[in-house]
Amino acid sequence: MANLLIVSHGNLAKEMTATARMIMGDFEGVHVLGLQADDHIETFYEKIKKECEQASDGLLILTDLAGGSPFIQASRCYYDMFERKTIEVVTGTNLAIVIECISQRAYKNVHELKELALSVGAGSIKSFEINKEVK
């Protein structure tokens, strides 16, 4: 079963996970890291690296913002470790992605989960329009 790590600026990862819990009921094995304003980047990198080392079946890392420090440090772990560890890094994570990945991770490996994250994320962004054809 793929492991999940959600990494963000501030408390976004923690709160998104708490909200997912509110919607889906309880779950285990989803780890969370938040980069606070006065945290050191090197320490943050080491925390992510430790999660990668400890993940037996591979790790999907969901980050919040492309180009932000959580994304860059997660990607750096991927870059440093991909030859011996199964890791995927996704950015632009929204709640739909978090929920789908948590509910599907027993059935998918890390690479499949990454593909799911990308398609769910993109497909989750819509606007409400009144469709006159709907009966």
Next chain:
Amino acid sequence: MNFTLARVDERLAHGQIITSWTKYLGVSTIWIVDDQICKDDFMKQVLQLSAPSGIKIEIYSVQQAVDKAEQEKDSSAKVLLLFKRIQYVLDAVKQGLDIKEVNLGNLGSLAGRKSISKNVNLNPAEIEMVKELMEKGLTVYLQMLYTDSKVDIKNMI
């Protein structure tokens, strides 16, 4: 070669701000000029990945950028020059890069830096570099978004 903008922005090419600048200026090519980043294979990967869609990112050392600007000086290509550090703007100008203005867009409030404006913070060494650029005849100005007014930094430092 038309350098439509030379901008110092620590966030470099990701985010809405640079997207709005490229749309406003009608450019689709950004040169990131930085002697450290050009040697960092990992950062080059990240920068390419976080580029706004439709924007081509080219990453050069100061020397490479100056040489390429010289080689392509007769081309009509429009390029946005992006720097993370004021040091490299100064180095490039000293090596002959032909720009008349430098936009200080976004420099964070790190230790040792003093706040010049909402988005621009400079330490004493950086202030000296700005003064040196001004002595060379360049206008150094603050402008976060193209909708903001341009504010010449000369009376603020």
